[in-house]
Amino acid sequence: MPEYVPNPIKLSSLAEQIQDTLEIRFAGEVWWVKATVTDVRRQENLRRCYLKFVEKENGALTAEIRGVFWSQGYQHIEQFEKATGQRFQDGIEIICLVKVKFHPRFGLSLEVQAIDYAFTLSTLELERQRTLNRLVTENPDHIVAVDGEFRTFNQTLRLPMLVQRVALVTAPNSDGQRDFNEELRKNKHQYVYQVTEYLTPIQGDEAHVGIIRILEAIALQSKIFDVVVIVRGGGSATDFKPFDEYELARAVALFPIPVITGIGHDRNTSIVDLMARQMKTPTKAASFLVDHNFDFENEVIRLKDRMNVAVSEIFRSAHNRLNEIKRLVRLASPEEVLRRGFVILMKDSKIITDPGNIHIGDTLEARFLNERIESTVTRKIHEKDTDL
Numbered sequence: 001m002p003e004y005v006p007n008p009i010k011l012s013s014l015a016e017q018i019q020d021t022l023e024i025r026f027a028g029e030v031w032w033v034k035a036t037v038t039d040v041r042r043q044e045n046l047r048r049c050y051l052k053f054v055e056k057e058n059g060a061l062t063a064e065i066r067g068v069f070w071s072q073g074y075q076h077i078e079q080f081e082k083a084t085g086q087r088f089q090d091g092i093e094i095i096c097l098v099k100v101k102f103h104p105r106f107g108l109s110l111e112v113q114a115i116d117y118a119f120t121l122s123t124l125e126l127e128r129q130r131t132l133n134r135l136v137t138e139n140p141d142h143i144v145a146v147d148g149e150f151r152t153f154n155q156t157l158r159l160p161m162l163v164q165r166v167a168l169v170t171a172p173n174s175d176g177q178r179d180f181n182e183e184l185r186k187n188k189h190q191y192v193y194q195v196t197e198y199l200t201p202i203q204g205d206e207a208h209v210g211i212i213r214i215l216e217a218i219a220l221q222s223k224i225f226d227v228v229v230i231v232r233g234g235g236s237a238t239d240f241k242p243f244d245e246y247e248l249a250r251a252v253a254l255f256p257i258p259v260i261t262g263i264g265h266d267r268n269t270s271i272v273d274l275m276a277r278q279m280k281t282p283t284k285a286a287s288f289l290v291d292h293n294f295d296f297e298n299e300v301i302r303l304k305d306r307m308n309v310a311v312s313e314i315f316r317s318a319h320n321r322l323n324e325i326k327r328l329v330r331l332a333s334p335e336e337v338l339r340r341g342f343v344i345l346m347k348d349s350k351i352i353t354d355p356g357n358i359h360i361g362d363t364l365e366a367r368f369l370n371e372r373i374e375s376t377v378t379r380k381i382h383e384k385d386t387d388l
Contacts, residue, residue, distance in 0.1 A: 015104035022108075026100040030113055034095045037067070040088065047074040049088075053110060066109040067098070076115045083117040085240050086124060095119040131246050131271055135253065143253050143275070150274045152253040159258050160226045161296050163289050165194045167218045167257070169211060169230045172199040176233030176264055176282040183286030191293050196225070202232045207242035212251050219256060227289070228257050230272070231282035233264040243270035252276050260285050338369040355380075 035053035042049045049069040055062050069077060076096075077088045086092065098110035132150075135143050142153040166184075170177040177197070184193050198218065200210040211230070218228055230252075232243075242248065243263055252259050253275035260277045262285030263270055269278065279285040330336055334344060344367040345352045352358060358377055366373045 019102045022102045047071040080115045157258045163226045165226045167225045167228045171202040176231035180282040180286045187290040208245040208248040229260045231262040243272040
């Protein structure tokens with residue numbers, strides 16, 4: 001170490017020279033940078049966001065620079081979340097447009113000017129496709145993809161003809177919980193439903209774990225439920241991610257009770273939606289159950305009407321048959337026989353049906369419609385063929 005250090009400068013002076021040098025070098029320039037964000041700290045009231053941009057290779061950190069969204073750039077975070085359905089949070093990889101800045105006290109930073117939503121959307125879609133492919137590959141007996149459509153074991157389960165016992169999976173005190181229950185309670189047909197609520201957080205990185213635990217509990221008492229309904233409402237579009245998780249999607253696809261989803265996301269369809277019976281909102285999920293029971297009621301009414309028609313037809317046919325029998329009986333009665341010109345031949349008050357019982361000298365009685373004639377047999381003539 002030298003004994004004397006000539007003309008040392010203050011740290012602030014050095015920092016200002018670095019600042020001047022970087023401002024000259026990067027003046028007016030912006031850069032598209034790809035990095036992973038971490039240590040995200042949002043100040044909603046001030047519309048600012050502080051973070052770090054990092055890059056890793058083989059798990060080792062190779063670069064790290066502070067980043068910031070000032071109030072004029074904070075809108076890009078909101079637009080990013082709306083466009084992608086992805087919360088701007090630790091661990092996501094983005095491409096963003098930045099300015100290089102240096103402050104004597106706070107050091108080097110990157111001021112974000114814009115975010116490339118298309119890159120994130122393509123990344124999310126790639127992840128989604130990986131999850132769907134994994135579902136089909138690892139569960140070939142229960143999940144099948146045909147022409148872009150998915151057919152799962154759960155979707156093949158038939159709904160009971162009458163649905164009354166509902167297991168509702170939702171967040172406590174949520175809009176989805178309220179909308180679903182109100183729609184069922186106020187249905188115009190006055191159907192009554194038995195709704196058992198299973199409350200768990202629907203939003204957040206670990207929400208899918210809680211929903212899976214709830215489904216496992218319902219499966220243990222599956223005989224007491226007709227359907228399971230999963231609803232979500234009132235949250236941000238960025239809270240949609242749990243319904244794209246592999247474990248939850250698989251649990252729904254293989255669930256032993258029909259599952260109906262009303263996740264409340266009109267623009268996107270989650271992977272869980274593809275594994276179940278999808279209704280866009282909690283209200284539509286409730287309406288589906290009401291319509292299902294209304295269809296059953298109409299079918300019962302149609303069967304009743306058909307039964308009434310069938311019974312009436314049976315009685316009408318029986319009545320006609322009975323009248324025909326009566327007519328035939330009347331035609332076969334002795335009175336009708338005599339009226340048609342026939343004669344009843346009697347001997348000793350008994351009708352003679354066999355000529356062998358008639359002998360010479362017998363007294364016979366011939367009965368006409370309004371007359372009786374007695375005669376004595378004087379001769380019998382046997383004829384083989386007789387034309388009448």
